[in-house]
Amino acid sequence: MKGSSQKLAPYLFIGPSIILLTLFSLLPILLALVISFTDMDLSGLVNYDHIRFLGLENYKNVLIDPSFLKSIGNTLFFVIIGVPLVLLFSLSIAILINMGKSRAFKVFRVVFYLPSVTNVVAVAVVWSYLYNPTLGLFNYVLGMMNLDPVPWLTDPTMAKISLILLAVWRGIGLNMIIFIAAIKGIPGSYYEAAQLDGANTWQQIRYITLPQLRYAIFFVSITTMIGWLQFFEEPFVMTKGKPLDGTLSASLFIYNNGFQFSKFGYAAAGSFILFFAIIAVTLIQFRLQNKAES
Amino acid sequence: MKTAVQQAHANSRSGEKTFQWFVAILLTVGGLLMVLPFAWMILSSFKTESEVTQIPPTIWPQHFTLDNFKTLFDSMAFGTYLTNTLVIVLASFFGLFLNAMAGYGFAKFKFKGKGFLFYLVLATMMVPGQVTMIPVYLILNQMGLTNTMMGIVLPGLVGAFAIFLFRQFMSDIPEELLEATRLDGAGEFRTFLQIVLPISTPILAVQAILTFIGGWNSFLWPLIIANDEKLYTLSVGLSLLKGQNESQFALQMAGSTFMVVPIMIIFIVFQKYIIENYTISGIK
Numbered sequence: 001m002k003g004s005s006q007k008l009a010p011y012l013f014i015g016p017s018i019i020l021l022t023l024f025s026l027l028p029i030l031l032a033l034v035i036s037f038t039d040m041d042l043s044g045l046v047n048y049d050h051i052r053f054l055g056l057e058n059y060k061n062v063l064i065d066p067s068f069l070k071s072i073g074n075t076l077f078f079v080i081i082g083v084p085l086v087l088l089f090s091l092s093i094a095i096l097i098n099m100g101k102s103r104a105f106k107v108f109r110v111v112f113y114l115p116s117v118t119n120v121v122a123v124a125v126v127w128s129y130l131y132n133p134t135l136g137l138f139n140y141v142l143g144m145m146n147l148d149p150v151p152w153l154t155d156p157t158m159a160k161i162s163l164i165l166l167a168v169w170r171g172i173g174l175n176m177i178i179f180i181a182a183i184k185g186i187p188g189s190y191y192e193a194a195q196l197d198g199a200n201t202w203q204q205i206r207y208i209t210l211p212q213l214r215y216a217i218f219f220v221s222i223t224t225m226i227g228w229l230q231f232f233e234e235p236f237v238m239t240k241g242k243p244l245d246g247t248l249s250a251s252l253f254i255y256n257n258g259f260q261f262s263k264f265g266y267a268a269a270g271s272f273i274l275f276f277a278i279i280a281v282t283l284i285q286f287r288l289q290n291k292a293e294s
Numbered sequence: 295m296k297t298a299v300q301q302a303h304a305n306s307r308s309g310e311k312t313f314q315w316f317v318a319i320l321l322t323v324g325g326l327l328m329v330l331p332f333a334w335m336i337l338s339s340f341k342t343e344s345e346v347t348q349i350p351p352t353i354w355p356q357h358f359t360l361d362n363f364k365t366l367f368d369s370m371a372f373g374t375y376l377t378n379t380l381v382i383v384l385a386s387f388f389g390l391f392l393n394a395m396a397g398y399g400f401a402k403f404k405f406k407g408k409g410f411l412f413y414l415v416l417a418t419m420m421v422p423g424q425v426t427m428i429p430v431y432l433i434l435n436q437m438g439l440t441n442t443m444m445g446i447v448l449p450g451l452v453g454a455f456a457i458f459l460f461r462q463f464m465s466d467i468p469e470e471l472l473e474a475t476r477l478d479g480a481g482e483f484r485t486f487l488q489i490v491l492p493i494s495t496p497i498l499a500v501q502a503i504l505t506f507i508g509g510w511n512s513f514l515w516p517l518i519i520a521n522d523e524k525l526y527t528l529s530v531g532l533s534l535l536k537g538q539n540e541s542q543f544a545l546q547m548a549g550s551t552f553m554v555v556p557i558m559i560i561f562i563v564f565q566k567y568i569i570e571n572y573t574i575s576g577i578k
Contacts, residue, residue: 007405009399009403009482010399010403010404010405010408011399011405012399012482012483013395013396013398013399013403013482013486014395014396014399014400014411016392016395016396016452017392017393017395017396017415017452017457018396018411018414018415020392020448020449020451020452021414021415021418021452021454022414023433024426024430024433024448024449025418025421025426025454026414026417026418027429027433028421028425028426028429028430028433029421029425029426029429031429031432031433032425032426032428032429035428035429035432045432045435093321093324096317096320096321097321099313099314099317100314100317100318100321101314102314102318104318105318105321108321108325109565109569110561110562110565110569111325111328111329112324112325112328113561113565113569114328114329114332114558114561115328115331117507117557117558117561118332118511118553118554118557118558119510119511119513119528119529119532119550119553119554119557120511120513120529121513121529121532121533121536121553122335122529122532122549122550122551122553122554123331123550123554125532125533125535125536125546125547125549125550126331126332126334126335126547126550127331128536128546129334129335129338129543129546129547130331130334132543134349135346135347135349135351135543137334137351140349140350140351169328169331172328177569180569201313226422230422230423230424232424232514233513233514237533237536250424251424254424254427255424255427258427258428258431259431259518264428264432267428268425268428268429271422271424271425271427271428272425274422274424274425275421275422275424275425278422
């Protein structure tokens with residue numbers, strides 16, 4: 001009797017989670033793949049007879065859709081500028097905080113982490129106000145320094161940079177915490193030995209901290225890059241992809257086609273192309289990392 | 295000779311002190327830039343609409359007013375949004391319980407298909423939301439759950455990352471302790487409730503805070519599933535407010551403040567748990 005309940009127990013414990021994950025994470029991938037080969041839209045949702053099998057047509061069309069190509073270009077822009085900035089700032093701040101001898105430095109961990117936990121919509125609303133061309137604080141401060149106003153959200157290229165600024169501000173915290181944790185894991189004896197050899201602070205960072213953080217840097221760059229490839233909330237709330245599709249990200253393109261225009265099949269094809277791009281970029285990163293290791 | 299050494303020591307100590315100050319000042323400047331948007335948001339939320347559009351801008355509110363917050367609740371449906379958000383937070387705590395159960399199942403039992411199922415759980419972490427968004431909508435539609443609270447809550451109830459963390463933590467619970475309770479005749483579920491959960495308080499605390507923050511901030515899924523304003527969350531309501539009241543900045547800042555300040559308070563009170571948890575897992 002007891003034996004049978006022992007056998008059943010683990011399944012009862014993991015059962016609910018497995019069912020939910022299967023239903024809302026695994027099954028949807030297969031479903032998305034099927035939908036991406038069809039012309040599923042709102043009418044298909046009401047009556048399945050309206051769904052036609054299109055083969056690769058969605059993929060062909062989306063790959064020549066100027067709007068999609070633009071969104072891919074924008075997404076690459078976000079990744080290429082955003083990822084190094086997040087890495088640079090979160091790493092520098094983590095190293096600086098760790099140099100502090102006083103307990104007061106712990107306050108900085110909270111201060112720099114704060115933007116990461118706050119609501120992205122609220123933050124986007126606040127930054128829209130800061131970026132406002134006439135009423136915004138940023139242009140006012142520039143004016144006080146006798147500098148020209150910046151078209152923060154009204155110029156296609158500048159708008160991309162403005163969104164990056166906001167996302168970097170939000171992205172520093174979590175990665176900084178990961179770096180702080182990794183720095184704490186470096187044995188103190190390494191630094192003591194270096195100090196005996198007369199290494200200065202910069203040399204200690206260059207020859208001990210950075211090499212020891214290799215894995216943390218790799219981890220952060222991969223997760224940050226995947227995050228930026230899926231960049232969505234900031235452009236969605238602040239610019240809706242405007243001006244002139246200048247801030248249209250790949251995710252926003254998929255969302256618009258799926259839920260604004262109800263072109264489910266078309267959007268699903270777009271989402272798979274993004275998915276494959278993410279897998280490809282991640283694999284390339286792993287390759288480069290392995291090469292650097294050997 | 296001795297004095298020269300002492301001199302060098304004193305020099306390096308004063309150098310060290312200068313350096314500490316330099317680092318502190320650098321971080322303070324950076325820190326001020328980090329909190330500037332929040333400070334501006336909170337101060338603006340207490341200003342009148344005319345003061346917010348005033349040039350040059352004021353820093354401290356000239357006429358301190360709570361009208362913006364009143365408007366949120368009187369003319370807008372922020373009361374309803376708040377209730378919905380809290381319902382989602384409560385539901386996500388139930389999800390947390392399911393995650394803990396699954397973590398325990400994977401940590402402390404041997405069973406057929408364990409390895410395969412665990413990899414299956416981990417695999418779900420790698421799927422981008424954009425891919426599953428449309429099919430999950432269609433599945434919920436098939437179940438008749440679009441535009442319901444159930445449909446908003448269900449897909450995000452359990453998460454691979456949380457299950458993984460629970461499993462890691464619960465693996466360290468001594469086997470003898472569990473055996474002892476089983477010998478006392480306690481059922482598996484009672485052992486879980488009365489022994490495993492209390493021991494797991496540290497990881498539960500971290501997860502509870504993260505769950506609260508996640509639930510409070512939930513945005514995209516409620517936006518997709520809810521057509522009815524009665525089901526909107528605070529985030530969805532706020533993005534709606536921004537769209538419809540493009541020029542009412544004081545009101546927008548009040549809405550943002552209302553969303554952000556509770557999370558700030560909870561985070562500042564409990565930050566130790568979150569940050570230490572990362573530190574612990576980082577050393578391991």
